[in-house]
Amino acid sequence: MTDEFTASKPALRQFELLEVMAREARPLTSAELVALLAWPRPSVHRLLVQLEAADLLRREPDSHRFALAPRLLRFADSVQAASIPQGVRHAVLRQLVAQVGESCNLTALSGAQVHYLDRVESAFPLQMELRPGTRVPLHCSASGKLFLASLAPAKRERLLQTLPLTGYTPTTLTERKALDAELLGIARQDYAVDAQEFVQGLVCVAVPVRIPAQKAVRCAVALQAPVARMSLAQALQHLPHLRQAAAALARTWG
Structure with missing residues (x-):
């Protein structure tokens, strides 16, 4: 079930999250993104799952950090x-x-x-x-x-x-x-x-x-x-x- 936060302008929320990832220029954990965006933790987690499924983000090997995926860089x-x-x-x-x-x-x-x-x-x-x-x-x-x-x-x-x-x-x-x-x-x-x-x-x-x-x-x-x-x-x-x-x-x- 999608929460109200991510249901409101979902594409814009994803774009804002990706902007932060690009600006920081380093792999980030969900906790770091929550702190940077000041968004609810469940919402950030849901957006990360969606972006990873779309091959726009990828998980770093053996870690909980997310990085920009090749599809997004292309x-x-x-x-x-x-x-x-x-x-x-x-x-x-x-x-x-x-x-x-x-x-x-x-x-x-x-x-x-x-x-x-x-x-x-x-x-x-x-x-x-x-x-x-x-x-x-x-x-x-x-x-x-x-x-x-x-x-x-x-x-x-x-x-x-x-x-x-x-x-x-x-x-x-x-x-x-x-x-x-x-x-x-x-x-x-x-x-x-x-x-x-x-x-x-x-x-x-x-x-x-x-x-x-x-x-x-x-x-x-x-x-x-x-x-x-x-x-x-x-x-x-x-x-x-x-x-x-x-x-x-x-x-x-x-």
Whole structure:
């Protein structure tokens, strides 16, 4: 039998609960959600059961905590991708690739990963297979480190506590102290690099796309190139082009 609280605007109640889950950016117990939402415990439990059955939430293994499920993350990615005109976004990336001569992409933060929203390849035959929809780790990608550096300290710490710092190449930052130091530098300089940290032989430079008048980082624009064609120092020389493209994309959000 459904209680009066959850029967009143049930879809809105579910959405509010999911908003809290996304804002906290960590798995939560039903007791923590009751405290955060100030709702009756039976109502929160009922909503959690419904959202889990719909594959929008999942239980953490061997615990009573709930996390956002892949189905919900895919939906969030689709909303993000549709939030600006695709043609305008793609045109900006095409122009950027024409200026810098290497592949460029537009990414967003999705849970604990970087999600590729769009990508334009260079004309060179040697390319990386990183299509829209691809996900890459946060700690070893230029865009990922940029997103981490832009988060509020408490939210960043919660995320990093659950993030495996997997070593993909000899230059991957796998120690928290080194990663924290780099994130501080990224926050100061307002760009991030991937010095062959995710894929050996591949370098990347990323800059933020900020919502006008809010200073919030919405996405990241990145240049990616094989080190055989472009060194990291050469890639950094294209920072003005990257920032120009980021400003053009920011304007599409009004």
